[in-house]
Amino acid sequence: KAGVTQTPRYLIKTRGQQVTLSCSPISGHRSVSWYQQTPGQGLQFLFEYFSETQRNKGNFPGRFSGRQFSNSRSEMNVSTLELGDSALYLCASSSTTVGETQYFGPGTRLLVL
Amino acid sequence: QKEVEQNSGPLSVPEGAIASLNCTYSDRGSQSFFWYRQYSGKSPELIMSIYSNGDKEDGRFTAQLNKASQYVSLLIRDSQPSDSATYLCAVTTYNFNKFYFGSGTKLNVKP
Numbered sequence: 001k002a003g004v005t006q007t008p009r010y011l012i013k014t015r016g017q018q019v020t021l022s023c024s025p026i027s028g029h030r031s032v033s034w035y036q037q038t039p040g041q042g043l044q045f046l047f048e049y050f051s052e053t054q055r056n057k058g059n060f061p062g063r064f065s066g067r068q069f070s071n072s073r074s075e076m077n078v079s080t081l082e083l084g085d086s087a088l089y090l091c092a093s094s095s096t097t098v099g100e101t102q103y104f105g106p107g108t109r110l111l112v113l
Numbered sequence: 114q115k116e117v118e119q120n121s122g123p124l125s126v127p128e129g130a131i132a133s134l135n136c137t138y139s140d141r142g143s144q145s146f147f148w149y150r151q152y153s154g155k156s157p158e159l160i161m162s163i164y165s166n167g168d169k170e171d172g173r174f175t176a177q178l179n180k181a182s183q184y185v186s187l188l189i190r191d192s193q194p195s196d197s198a199t200y201l202c203a204v205t206t207y208n209f210n211k212f213y214f215g216s217g218t219k220l221n222v223k224p
Contacts, residue, residue, distance in 0.1 A: 033212065042216040043157075043201065056211055090156055101147065102203075102212060104156040 004105035025093030032074040119215035136202030
């Protein structure tokens with residue numbers, strides 16, 4: 001099976017812009033979780049989607065949003081980018097529930113200037 | 114109190130030695146436990162999962178779970194320089210609703 005894929009892999013944006021990141025889970029996986037990873041904060045949970053519904057949400061401002069499509073692919077959007085949003089954004093998929101093993105994609109590295 | 118606690122390290126061990134990584138968690142109802150390895154600049158990759166008390170071995174890796182004491186550990190036997198990475202402990206809650214990661218322990222294996 002192909003693994004989790006994320007696009008783009010690298011992105012440079014300026015403050016105030018918005019960005020959309022994409023994640024395609026492992027075939028058959030219906031749960032997609034998003035994480036932000038920075039050197040100082042480690043892995044921070046953003047949100048989790050299952051069957052096109054957001055099931056869980058972390059403690060991030062409303063500028064961070066996401067959605068899931070009927071084919072389980074997911075997108076996350078960050079509006080009004082801030083310098084502090086520079087991070088590695090990771091997507092992880094699991095077959096049904098978030099409690100099952102999560103498999104990570106390669107990540108999207110976002111740099112906000 | 115964080116849901117999952119790990120010593121950030123770095124933990125330095127000589128090549129061939131046993132590396133012992135520890136993790137404690139706060140939710141007594143936690144059900145599933147995972148160890149991930151993350152190389153610098155890469156995404157986390159699953160090493161092992163463990164669900165019941167005791168030891169689980171996979172090659173050079175052994176995961177140990179003690180639910181009464183709320184800790185889970187990872188032993189790496191015959192450590193190799195290629196094992197140098199950050200090791201993340203992850204725990205899921207009783208109703209499997211959330212997946213909590215520790216901040217990771219950086220392991221350095223010296224040749």
